[in-house]
Amino acid sequence: MSASPENGEFGTVPALQAALHAEHAAVYAYTYIGARSGGRQRERCYEHLEAHRAQRDTLRVELNERGATPDPGRPAYELPESDRDSDLDAYAQRVERQAAQAYLELAAAPAAAVRGLALRSLQDTTLRGMEWGTRLPVFPGFVQGTPPSQAGS
Incomplete structure (x- = not known):
């Protein structure tokens, strides 16, 4: 279970599994x-590929x-529409964006070591995405680069 305002709990194992799923997808991609x-x-x-294999391990x-x-x-896993360089670049960008989202969620873990791992990984995947042409998002890891709306603020 992920963190939520209702229960205040965070599931480190599910968040680690989600990050692992993102790494499996990245290795495949x-x-x-x-x-x-x-x-x-x-x-x-x-x-x-080597960075993602190491992260997966x-x-x-x-x-x-x-x-x-x-x-x-x-x-x-889902593949790009074609083998054109632009489609392969976009595929790599998407994989890095998905990994960033998984690491952003993992950054809520209560253990400092896991948070550190998540934050370093978020930084790494953001930088890799930029190497493929992604523009630096204002809020890396958030869908569309923007944080969720603050309801009631």
Whole structure:
């Protein structure tokens, strides 16, 4: 369960699992992009693939330390419309945006070490997205780069 105003609780394990799902998707995406790109795009792709693999492994350790079984990746993930460079770039941007959203949620964890992991990961995924052409959002990790409205304020 995620944090909510109603119950005040935060589920670290579900948030870690959500981040792990984002990492599984990123590994899948960068494997796909790398196989269909060349030159500097391929080099960048493989750098990012290694970063996401390492992050995936870190999340698995975090889950194991909490007595949870890390969820496996799905057999397949949504792919871009075509193999054009612009579509592959947009695909990488989307994957990094989704990872940023998962890490933003994980940043609410009560444990300082998990929050630190989440914040470093949010920064890393934001920077990787920018390498693919994403403009720096005002609020990284928030959908559309804007925080949710403050009801009643």
